[in-house]
Amino acid sequence: MKVLLGIIIIILIWIFCDFLLGRKKHMRIARKEESTFLYGSLDIFPHGPELMADFFNELKQAKAHIHVLFYIVKKDQISKEFLSILKKKAQEGVQVRLLLSRLGSHKVSRDTISALKEAGVEFAFSNRLRFPFLFYSSQVRNHRKITIIDGTIAYLGGFNVAKEYVDQDPKLSPWRDYHLKISGESVPFIQRVFLKDWKEYGGVDLLGDDALFSKNAPGDFLHQLIPTEAGQLEEIFVERIKAAKTSILIGTPYFIPSKRVFATLLEAIHRGVRLRVIVPAKSDHILVQEASFPYLRRLLIAGAEVFEFKNGFYHAKTCIFDEKICDIGTANFDKRSIFLNKEINCYIHDPKYISRVEDIINKDLLDSKPLLLADLTKPNFFRSFKESIAGAISLFL
Incomplete structure (x- = not known):
């Protein structure tokens, strides 16, 4: 009993020190970043079915590149439809990069990931465990939910991709959320946010690729983006x-x-x-x-x-x-x-x-x-x- 208690105390001390030191390091290396005040066109979707219909349609119209970051993608029908669109676009020659949270998207199987890669989708998980701060790194999660299509359209907000978000879970329906569709001057900034995360988790630096950044005409609404x-x-x-x-x-x-x-x-x-x-x-x-x-x-x-x-x-x-x-x-x-x-x-x-x-x-x-x-x-x-x-x-x- 004393041995077990000693082990528990050691584990708790390790967790405390791991978290404290990991957080200090994260705070030290994190860089404050924000866009300037920009003008863009903004649409808002409070309902999942309408958002996904619009989102999937824009994905299908993509000509050059699709960059997607979600916290949650599951194994249900709406998730399969979403991943199927990405595979098809990659097969058509569109650059597709998909970044998912390892924790939030744990239901995305190895077979599914292999099928995505075989179709030409570049895939990566965020939230990998990192030495020496294993516990702290397990708690830091990329909760950004953004998509950039052809450098001209972006989505940002609270929705993920799973059946509950499109009112197919009786316990949580109807699902109420706010998600923005953005075009205009701020899309390149959102693109840069994604590419910085892709560099960190996907291991490829594309920030210098000018082809991924469009010069978009300003829209009507003044706004600022802050990661x-x-x-x-x-x-x-x-x-x-x-x-x-x-x-x-x-x-x-x-x-x-x-x-x-x-x-x-x-x-x-x-x-x-x-x-x-x-x-x-x-x-x-x-x-x-x-x-x-x-x-x-x-x-x-x-x-x-x-x-x-x-x-x-x-x-x-x-x-x-x-x-x-x-x-x-x-x-x-x-x-x-x-x-x-x-x-x-x-x-x-x-x-x-x-x-x-x-x-x-x-x-x-x-x-x-x-x-x-x-x-x-x-x-x-x-x-x-x-x-x-x-x-x-x-x-x-």
């Missing part, structure tokens, strides 16, 4: 919240903010900023709801409004500050996206487009029910027990 990793997102959230004067709206499937971000939110409420938060009424992962309850409880006490989305599962990732800046991207409002994941968000600065997004959000608010403080303060031993566990591991949820 983040290793804690960079925390500073962005803090700056935006501090600058807010009248209102903040947050839509997220997982509300588990860092201490600094949460303290800044409370300060905003105390200076009179109206805070509204939309979260799902149902959960798609164990303990994520329980991890959010202590934060939501304190927000309600401070005067915030919290809404639980009831019409399916809410997976959207958005923030709107003073109706002047709208953030739509891949990052959740949680510690994992803030500190561990590689993410990319689009910050829209056009009042007309923000009004369009607000119309979608207002529909989601109508499909939601206010969460009351009484709902979270009723004695419930099982909920309290799960909250304590969730709080201890909230960084890794």
Whole structure:
């Protein structure tokens, strides 16, 4: 028994040191990057079936190159259709590069990967274990969900490729999410983000290939793109919240903010900023709801409004500050996206487009029910027990 206890203690010490040192190294080598303010055409898809129909159609029209990065691709029918399109385009002579998360896309089999490569698709997994920080590297995940087609069209947002995203999972349907289709000046920047990840995980540097970058005409809407990793997102959230004067709206499937971000939110409420938060009424992962309850409880006490989305599962990732800046991207409002994941968000600065997004959000608010403080303060031993566990591991949820 003493030997077993000693082994457990050694393992825990190793995990702690591995994570701490790995994070310090990651923070040291991570470079802050953001686009300039650019003009582009933006379309938004809140429904999976409409998004996939448009997405698959654009993939089929590709002439030169397709670059795709997803966190989740599975083994179901919609995933097979997606991979089939990529194989066909590669066989037609289109350059196709597919980068998937090893964890999120673990259902993509070796046989499937071999078939992709035989068809001419260049394939790589992100999130490989790396010495000497094995535990830390296992937790850092590329959560960016972006596609670039012929250097002229890009997609970015919360959707992945699996049946639940197209309303084919009864437990989570209908799936609500926000995904942008982008054309214009910012597409080359998104291309560069992909190619940097491809260099890291695919082992090939294509950043100097001018043929992959198009000079696109500007669109109508002013926006900025900011990729983040290793804690960079925390500073962005803090700056935006501090600058807010009248209102903040947050839509997220997982509300588990860092201490600094949460303290800044409370300060905003105390200076009179109206805070509204939309979260799902149902959960798609164990303990994520329980991890959010202590934060939501304190927000309600401070005067915030919290809404639980009831019409399916809410997976959207958005923030709107003073109706002047709208953030739509891949990052959740949680510690994992803030500190561990590689993410990319689009910050829209056009009042007309923000009004369009607000119309979608207002529909989601109508499909939601206010969460009351009484709902979270009723004695419930099982909920309290799960909250304590969730709080201890909230960084890794």
